[in-house]
Amino acid sequence: MSGHHLHPESVVVHIGVGQDSVYGAVSTPIYQTVTYQHPGAGLGRYDYSRTDNPTRTGLADGLARLEGGAGASLFSSGMAAIVALFHLLRQGEHVVLTEDLYGGTYRVLVDLFQRFGIAASFVNTQDIAAVEHAIRDTTRLLFIETPSNPHLMITDLRAMASLARDHRLWLAVDNTFMTPLRQRPFDLGADFVVYSATKYLSGHNDVLAGALISRDPDLAKKVAELANSTGGVLAPFDAWLVIRGLKTLAVRLDRQEANAAHVAKFLQSHPAVRNVYYPGLANHPGSALHRAQCLGPGAMVSFQLKARERSADLMDALELILPAVSLGGTESLITHPDSETHRELPEGMRHRLGIGPGLMRLSVGVENREDLVHDLGQALDRVIEPIKGRDA
């Protein structure tokens, strides 16, 4: 061992490699077993797959190493990982969250955890004073999405970490849009990083998975105990799919990001589009802050149609880009947050956040960038045609 410190792009390729001491299989074996034969009267390293499974452990150890955390627990979806984080809270405690966030996180807090006495405040976390103002004596957790969903607004993670320290809170970052290759929340002061591994980490729109990574070893242990108690853990085959997807994360992200920058510029120039939200654009209000805390703008682009009522027509007119929820995979997908990913938010809140009928969210895939621009162009031209001369 030369002591050379591997770059994250190399770490992702080798996650799970070296697990098969019997045959030396390079591809991590799928340990499709529930239970393990004990080596005598005592327990062996593995006992029961809800608690631990070698395929899942290979992925968990790799993700913890990649992220720079003490330990990772893997769940059957991103939501299960987020729920595990909220399970660390006690009755009577309070959470402050980014208001422009994934609708499922809003729903689980308001519909479920509120019934068990956990309160939540959804605030504009770009505004540091507003976050401080929302903190109560009972606040235990700050939960941040940056870039936010769907507007890709940027929250200052160093400032959030400083607030968390001053008020003795945990800081958790949903890093799904960025991945450890673009944003490293532990380096910026976070205590937890949460992922929908369904998205970029696995990257092929073929597996649901979630990860909760803890910076502190005691908290990592607590989360692992919670995962075992509540049982929503990642199955061995699904863990294998995430391991396989991770091997190409660096190349996929480079390509997707380059495509997204090209698409965002094209959208900005199209007369059917009123606004484009992409942290890589110079006129994005958070672009300088994003550059100060991230290694790239990512591959999510949102935009506002001038003809707000034509979003369904736009989705119908696309030939290559698929109208579908989810994000981060090889195929480009377009979503209508108002009626899909964010429909759980109350209408008033959606209105206040600007999540209206004309807002579209695009997850840019790995296709040829000219094909993507051609597809968007022909669809946007059709959408604008009948309303020429009228600024809807």
Ligand SMILES: Cc1ncc(COP(=O)(O)O)c(C=O)c1O
């Ligand atoms: C930012 C973000 N976090 C969490 C989730 C939930 O993940 P999952 O669908 O894997 O449960 C999603 C899903 O779209 C998401 O976009």
